[in-house]
Amino acid sequence: MKYTLLVIGFFFCHTGFGQFAEKSKDYTKYEGLFSFYYDAESDKAYLEVKELEKEFLYVYSLSSGIGSNDIGLDRGQLGNEQVVYFKKAGNKLLLIQPNLKYRALTENALEKKSVEQAFAKSILFGFPIVEEKNGTFIIEITDFLMQDAHGVSERLKRTNQGSYSLDKSKSAFDLSRTKAFPKNIEFDLMLTFKGEPKGGNIRSVAPNAELVTVSQHHSFIELPDNGYTMREFDPRSGSYPFTYYDYATPVEKSLLKRFVTRHRLEKKDPNAAVSEAKAPIVYYLDNGTPEPVRSALLEGGRWWNQAFEAIGYKDAFQLKMLPDDADPLDVRYNVIQWVHRSTRGWSYGSSITDPRTGEIIKGHVSLGSLRIRQDFLIAQALMNKPFAQSDDNTNPMLQMALARIRQLSAHEIGHTLGFAHNFAASTNNRASVMDYPHPYIALTNGVIDFSQAYATGIGDWDKTTVAYSYADFPQGTPEKEGLNSILENAQQQGLRYISDQDSRPMGSAHILGHLWDNGSSASEELDRMLGLRAKAIDNFGMDNIRKGEANSELEDVFVPLYFFHRYQTEAVAKSIGGLNYNYAVKGDGQLVVAPLEAKEQKKSLKSLFKTLDAEVIAIPSAKLSLFPPRAIGFNRTRESFNGKTGVSFDALSAPETAADMTLGFLLHPERASRLIQQKSLVPDQIGLKDVMEGLEAEVLMKTHKDAYRMQVQKTINYRVLFHIMNLAAHKEVHPQVNAIANDFLRDLKTTYMSSSDADLKEMARRISVFMEDPEEFEVIAAPKIPDGSPIGMDCAN
Structure with a gap:
């Protein structure tokens, strides 16, 4: 009886395979890292798995967003990258995410297993096996792809926009962005979320706020080979740390391991003082970016090559236009994407990295398209009667805004190269594009002067961070010794590095780490800005808008001028009870921590009282x-x-x-x-x-x-x-x-x-x-x- 069942089971399995093979003739087949089939009749996808327990990278993202900065679901937004593998269990293939935070780097297999079994892993999905033949499995992956992996419904709920759930009847594959390549496959799906809208933000951007459709992207990516060399992290380096715990570490050393996050970069000729790279770091600008913004972004982004040249690389960093047929979410392209929202919002630089090593696989920059308008508005408010003679006198404002865009391009690309903010740079001769700069507007002979509004080119600190993360060292020079030399040289130049947690206006105390400030003395710069502000307010009038524009718009132009001092005020306030300190390590000779001198705190207090x-x-x-009162059609906004x-x-x-x-x-x-x-x-x-x-x-x-x-x-x-x-x-x-x-x-x-x-x-x-x-x-x-x-x-x- 058992023998009969076994034969029948084999018969059904074999028949099932034949049935799928027969049906799949009508399916669209994609051949790449994994081969997969798409059945248009049922809108289903089937994946072919040839190797079990072989790790690859899974990334989800949004290929089209909602368009609200407050909700925070943008076109091109990356989700979490995860190392995963398929494992057979009964009649299913399980997609398993191993726990890479806890490891045991040892030759002892049982020691490795003891750590692996000590900490939880995650099974992301279970796929019923449609058929199996000669170790090749066919699984249906439609339900896995057509789920809310990016957490859209949760984000809408968390931002008080309403309760939404995925409506699969109104969701489908987008085949124009579903592709297969030798090292990655890409799936794109239109997902519709049905719900009861409660928030104004979702109503303001969705044509029907009860049905919100976005597109979600899934990438299966081949992991890099083992040729990447990890580099030790130093808190003074300006890099982002990549960390994990190694339980095979000797007792006298720390379990927590820290390395820098960086792209792979190697010289063609390791012995040459200057050499091209084996594979340069190439970024691509979204071809939907308009002029003159396009040229400004290209120019500013290319500043980074100055830093790579300084460490002996020729053309190691390149910035080109994205080919028209390329998908910005394709892992093969480092991309700068031009993102539109209904309101002005943040720009940011993110990356897809190898969770095993911290190697950056793809840099992805999202630039908010409305940002340039804020700088234009600041310049319009500060100029003395810009439209007195002609409504076409926009060039001075445009040039200041484009100068900001060049800096923004370099800044966000810097994050995707592995670099953190340096909010002390603005107090140090604008030493880094990784600061948040406030436009430096001068008053020259009583005239508002925009010529120094933003710095041009890469900064001295940026050259230090590039050198630490990417420099090669002469044969015979220990890497740690070479890295320490780079940081000591920066210290001798007087360069300072202070990042996010020590720079926010609330809850931090560093006297140099500020956002959107200028000058080595915060209080002196505030005094100067208040004088400039007073002059600009005295000049302000009807000629700060064009003929025919409503006075309601004049009020909105006045806003950034009236609050022109706001961010420098933050910097000065941090001086009160403020501390001077460094990310010091034993033996580096840096100041560890000390309060700001009483004389300077008193000077800061005096400046604050002016406000x-x-x-x-x-x-x-x-x-x-x-x-x-506001004219009809010109209601107040969040920037009024x-x-x-x-x-x-x-x-x-x-x-x-x-x-x-x-x-x-x-x-x-x-x-x-x-x-x-x-x-x-x-x-x-x-x-x-x-x-x-x-x-x-x-x-x-x-x-x-x-x-x-x-x-x-x-x-x-x-x-x-x-x-x-x-x-x-x-x-x-x-x-x-x-x-x-x-x-x-x-x-x-x-x-x-x-x-x-x-x-x-x-x-x-x-x-x-x-x-x-x-x-x-x-x-x-x-x-x-x-x-x-x-x-x-x-x-x-």
């Missing part, structure tokens, strides 16, 4: 007649002023927003706690009490003869009060912060209660209410500051 002075931040009353006066322009809310920005940085709870510590260690340093006394003397007691400016000052003063109350009630600060803030409030209450001024009495009343129940206190929100970053954040940014 809380109505004389500085009140919009001149003569300019208010430029801003009538916000206010409390309904349709009319709110002259008090703009300075309230500006002041709240300063106070949010200056009286940040973490900074307040640092000031307690700082004062205790160095009595001559600024302490929290000094800051509050300064606010009282330089802000709260400030008076103005002009009634309008006095009302602006009172608006500012209320913001001061709210932020001090916040410190008085905050639960995550040192109790000494609460004590100083509460003591300050009690003194203010006593002083203000006896005043005849209605606003001072109101402040006293609010302090009394606060003190009765501080647990219930929440800072009353100021009108939101408009979006306005002059450059996008990455990945990566």
Whole structure:
């Protein structure tokens, strides 16, 4: 009986194979890394698997997106890369992702297995075997490909846009982007998500927000050979670390291994001082990019070749136009993609890397197409009567915007070459394209000058990072010795490197790591910018827009000018309680950590108080007649002023927003706690009490003869009060912060209660209410500051 069943089983298997082979004659066959078949009648795909347990790389991505920066699902967005392999289990092939985070690099097979069995792996999918013949398996992969691998529905839910699920009846293969090549195969599918829209962002970009269709891409990629050499990571190098744990490491050494992330690059002639590369690093620009942006991106991106030339490579980095028939998501192409969104959003550089080694297989840059318009707008606001004589006088603004685009191209490509941000570079003679630069606008003989707005060419720090990641060393020179020499040379040149976690305006304290700042002295640059801003505001008028444009647009042009000082203010605020430190290693001779000198902190505090002075931040009353209620068809956007006066322009809310920005940085709870510590260690340093006394003397007691400016000052003063109350009630600060803030409030209450001024009495009343129940206190929100970053954040940014 058992023998009979076995024969019948064999018969069915053999018959099934014959049936598929017969049917597949009508299917479209693609031959590549894996061969696969597409059945148009059923819209199904079948994969041919010839080798089990052979690892390859699986990557999912979006080939078409949603178009909203806030939702964050962009055309060309890469998902996670995963090493996977097929394994047979019963009547299925399992797609297994091994756990590469934990390894045992040893010749001892049992030691390797002990680590492999200690940590979980992931089975990504189980595929029923359609047929098998001579060790070749046919599996249907339609359900695997037609799933929400990229997490679109989860992202829509997380961004409060509604609850969506995949509607397979409205989803299908896109054969125009489904291809096979010897080292990779590419599948593309149109996926429709059905749901109940709740958010305004999805409604603003989808023609029917109940049915949102995007395209998802799947890549199966041959893993690189073992010719790549990993290079040790150093925290001073400016590179991204690639890490894993090696449990075969001797006890006296760290389990965690760190290496740089980089492309493979080798000289044709290793002994030559200058040599071409065996395989140059070639990037391709999206052929949908328009001029003059196209030329600017090509020029800026090619700056990187300067750094490779400096380490002895000829034409090792190249930038070309993407062939018309090439797919930007094809792993064979490093791509710079021009991405459109409904609102201005970030640009970022991402990569597909080999999870085994950190080798970059594909660099993929996404550049937001609306970014150039922000720089154009900044220049338009700053220019003195640009359209007085002609509406065609756009070239000065365009040239500044294109200068920014060149820098942006180099910046994002830098990420895909393996380099992290260096936010100290702007304080160091613009030493790196990996900073976020703010346009440096000069006032030359009373005239606004854009000629130095953005740096040109690769920076000295960029040459250091390229040398560390990609340089070859003479025969006989140990690599570690050569690498250390590169970093020591950079140190001797005075180059500084400070990256993301030490540079964000909230929650960081480094005195040099800032976003969108300029100058070696943050406070001196803020003073200079405030003077420039005042001059530009004085010049501002109807000739900052073209003839026939609505005054409502003039108001929006004014926004980046009014808040021109915002990012330099962040930099100055970080000086208060700020620290100077390096990513030092033992024996390198660098400063480890020290507070900023008291004299510099006091100078910074003085500069910050200017941004809380109505004389500085009140919009001149003569300019208010430029801003009538918004015209029909010209509604406010996220980049417009916000206010409390309904349709009319709110002259008090703009300075309230500006002041709240300063106070949010200056009286940040973490900074307040640092000031307690700082004062205790160095009595001559600024302490929290000094800051509050300064606010009282330089802000709260400030008076103005002009009634309008006095009302602006009172608006500012209320913001001061709210932020001090916040410190008085905050639960995550040192109790000494609460004590100083509460003591300050009690003194203010006593002083203000006896005043005849209605606003001072109101402040006293609010302090009394606060003190009765501080647990219930929440800072009353100021009108939101408009979006306005002059450059996008990455990945990566």
